[in-house]
Amino acid sequence: MDRHVLITGASRGIGYALARECRSRGARVTMLAANPDRIAKAAAEVGGTPLAIDLSDLDRVAAVLPEAEAANGPVDVLVNNAARMGMGPLARLDAQTLRDVLTTNLLAPAELSRAAAAAMVPRRRGAIVAVSSLAGEMALRNIPAYGSSKAGLSYLTRALQRELAGTGVCAQLVLLGGVDTDLLRENQADPVAGPASVRLAKVVPTPSADVVGRRIADHIVSGRRRTLVLPAAATGAVALRHSLTALSDLLLKGLPRSL
């Protein structure tokens, strides 16, 4: 894997596991997170380059690609993985949490994807990967900000896949169910979302971050546009939900591309 991979949210959980996996396959890895101490420690463990930037501060997001490129050269793979949850019903969510979740999980990845696509298309190579959630495919209670940010991120990636077709740049979508990380534990501590998540975990096994990190690394290497859904059992339901996208693909067939 002779590539520069930039992973957001790489101080722990899935991003950390993915960074370690990419590094073990020979990639140069830039690891971004908000907490400077955590990302410095994680990067030292993995052999990556730490980048401490809080993605909830949109003014700082413009610095991400230039700083990563100054350290490790052009970014070949951008993985938009960082996210926060912000538990609670919308009416009880404070305005700052709502803004921070939507900025970290959707606006920052949109801006990073925009900048990465603009740089990658002239080089005719690269991948833009979104780590999204099945929570964005269904309406749940007590995660309104998180769920809508993930629905938006998945939409953005599906749109990008179509805009980038034929350019040599690939947009890849990863849709995850429960994975054993701090984020899931935060969800499971909520009095409403928690029991539902625990019920689901009894039916569908919860993989470790290491297992999921390996699956995402395999998906990146494959270069496949097909959405990676984990658990795989949810693939059919996701495809059914997107039957209208298949219709829009038919409507757009043969029309000129703008990239």
Ligand SMILES: NC(=O)c1ccc[n+]([C@@H]2O[C@H](COP(=O)([O-])OP(=O)(O)OC[C@H]3O[C@@H](n4cnc5c(N)ncnc54)[C@H](OP(=O)(O)O)[C@@H]3O)[C@@H](O)[C@H]2O)c1
């Ligand atoms: N775990 C699950 O069950 C599950 C299910 C579906 C989808 N996912 C998706 O998988 C991805 C990874 O989740 P995870 O479970 O590994 O979460 P996690 O263990 O909570 O880790 C979150 C990572 O994101 C970083 N982060 C959070 N807010 C940030 C900000 N404002 N700026 C920069 N970095 C920030 C954290 O960095 P700090 O150390 O600086 O806080 C941390 O590295 C997320 O996109 C999540 O939506 C997870």
